Amino acid sequence: MSKVRIYSLAKDLGVDNNKMLEILDGLGVSYKSVSSTIEEDTVDLIREILAAEAAEAAPASAQAPAAPMAPAQAETQAAPTPVSTATATAEREPAAAPEVPHRAPVVTIMGHVDHGKTSLLDYIRKTKVAAKEAGGITQHVGAFEAQTSKGRIVFIDTPGHEAFTTIRARGANVADIAIIVIAADDSLMPQTREAIAHAQAAKVPMIVAINKVDLPQADADRVKTDLTQLNLVPEEYGGDLVVVPVSAKTGEGVEDLLEYISLTAELEDLRADPKGPFSGVIIESRVDRQAGVLATVMVQEGTLHVGDFLVVGENYGKIKAMTDSGGGRIKEAGPSTPVQILGFSEAPSSGEQVASAKNEHAAREVIAQRASNRRDVENARIQRKKTLEEMMGPLGETRTVNLILRADTQGSLEAIQGILARKETDEVKINVLLAGIGSPTEGDVLLASTAEATILCFSVTAAGGVKKMAETKGIDLKSFRIIYEMIDEVDRLLRGTIEPVFEERFLGRAEVRMVIRHPKSGNIAGSYVTNGMFKRNAKAKVTRGKEVVYQGTIVGLKRFKDDVREVQTGFECGINLDWNDVLEGDIIEASEMVEVEQA
Known part of the structure; x- marks a missing residue:
């Protein structure tokens, strides 16, 4: 029995993908995504359902022929009515609020060096850009727009995943979809794994493009199998990862890739109000010798106009000119539009938020306030670590410890991951964002800062610049030479995410032999330790006969005139309980609260 892809059926029947998924849910049909296939008998049921809905929606006059009317009746029917049905309906029902329109998806392409990212972008650029660009791109603006049968798609042309994460590290989510390019003759490589980790940390939908399938040595199946090792299961293997074989050289599969991008964007329901307040993000900037500072801005909300004042960080500028991705001058730009702006006096950094004034x-006024706030922070030197609840969520929920692992060999890495897998519990999960061979990089620190992760290194050390960057960003970066020391550190991290359990542990017992009156410290119990030991700041319980007369804290311990931290069995000492009613003959018991190690 032949099968049909869900999105193809939706297109043939003239309904959107969300409507199709609603029908499948009602029928109890399981699927992974709109690219999943369904049986022909299910297709027949869907056609019947849509036909029934169309029949119910048709007006009664269209369903049955009207009876012939008498001349007088016809005249009455033909007479104009003072209030139309539409007007009456409008009076009865309030007008619905205008719906925020959809916007074009913004896509970034990442992957290992030489796997064909630039070639794929070049192919799409040459075949899918607007007609006015037929003569070639006259001015590169860090992004371009592709016109497809499903609408407009915007591609960010930034170098690599580190630039992608640098933008995110400043709180800006620019990309809606990440395309991971993997060469069919090379499969997963270190930068591929890093790119996947960065996309997962950004929580953006991923599509894998297996490039170079035109080569004789291409092995797309090997790539798909290797992906499953990262818990990324392609759809054809029963998972939900969209994998598209492409060739940036011949163009094979590129149309399918663009189709999947549009389908993903439709499911994400991307919207933006062109009439709302403006907001945007700096993609890149440079200084041109003739023109001056040129900044590429991705418009996210609202509309930009020539003459608008923009604020970025502690700088501002007035838009003197705007250029679109084709090099043409424009006067305004709406959501999901990359534009190059002339008007800033200083080059802003990638990822900085842009607002209008x-x-x-x-x-x-805005930049003066920002400068004041920055100075307040610098003067106070506020460097606060997030609490566990802020990092992990409310207690009682399943929480996650994010880790980045670096080791000297693949064998060490696999051994560590094997041990970590056995450490997970129902309450705490271990999420290894990235596991690689070699010293940690600045990219690792950026990923850790955006994903709130700890970097653990085995038999490798970080360069001075990487350590300094980690300190600046407040990232824990630790190196170990003994594997079990690393595992102990993981145990500590796991315990830190679980609400600790404490028990009271007995320390010692002392007999009060005399009470010393002290003008500043109050009454001090001159005591003899008969059992165990006493510690300063330990809990204390005073028993008089069979009655407990005091429970509190040992605020001080003395041996003769010296303050001491602890006193052992068989020694005399002065115990200050910050309680003046102690009497000779009382028994003082010391204890402390100890965290119970949980299995």
Whole structure:
């Protein structure tokens, strides 16, 4: 029995993909995504359902022929009515709020060096850009727009996953979809794994493009199998990862890739209000010798106009000119539009948020306030670590420890991962964002900062610049030479995510032999330790006969005139309980609260 892809059926029947998925849910049909296939008998049921819905929606006059009318009746029917049905309906029902329109998806392409990222972008650029660009791109603006049968798609042309994460590290989510390019003759490589980890940390949908399938040595099945080792299961293997074989050289599969991008965007339901307040993000900037500072901005909300004042960080500028991805001058730009702007006096950094201001005075006020806030933070030197609840979520929920692992050999890495897999519990999960061979990089620190991860290294050490960057960003970066020391550190991290359990542990017992009156410290119990030991700041319980007369804390311990931390069995000492009613003959018991190690 032949099968049909869900999105193809939706297209043939003239309904959107979400509607098709609703029908399948109602029928109890299981699927992974709109690219999944369904049986022909299911297709027949869907056609019947849609036909029935169309029949119910048709007006009664269209369903049955009207009876012939008498002349007088016809005249009455033909007479104009003072209020139309549409007007009456409008009076009865309030007008619905206008729906926020959809916007084009913004896509970034990542992967290992030489796997064909640039070639794939070049092929799409040459075949899918607007007609006015037929003569070639006249001015590169860090992004371009592709016109497809499903609408407009915007590609960010930034170098590698580190730039992608640098933007995210500043709090800006620019890309809606990440395309991971993997060469069919090379499969997964270190930068491939890093790119996947960065996309997962960003929580953006991923599509894998297996490139170079035109080569004789291409092995797409090997790539798909290797992906399963990272818990990424292709759809044809029963998972939900979209994998598309392509050739940037011949163009094979590129149309399918663009189709999948559009389908993913439709499911994500990407919307933005072109009439709302403006917001955007800096993709890149450079200084041109003739023009001055040129900044590429991705418009996320609202609309930009020539003459607008923009604020970025502690700088502002007035838009003197805007250029689209084709090099043409434009006067305005709406959501999901990359534009190159002339007007800043200083080059802003990638990932910085862009806001608009009514005029120059308002822009100056905004940057003055930002500068003041920055100085307050610097003066106070506030460097606060997030609490466990902020990092892991409310207690009682399953929480996750994010790790980045670096080791000297693949064997060491596999051994560590094997041990970690046995450490997981129902309460705490271990998520290894990235596991690689060699010293940690600045990219690892960026990934750790965006995913709130700890970097653990075995038999490798970080360079000075990487260590300094980790300290600046407040990232824990630790190196170990003994594998069990690393595992102990993981145990500590796991315990830190679980609400600790404490028990009271007995320390010692002492007999009060005299009470010493002290003008500053109050009454001090001159005691003899008969059992165990006493510690300063331990818990104390005073028993008089069979009655407990005091429970509190040992605030001080003395041996003769010296303050001491602890006193052992067989020694005399002065015990200050910050309680003045102690009497000779009382028994003082010391204890401490100890965290119980949980299995």
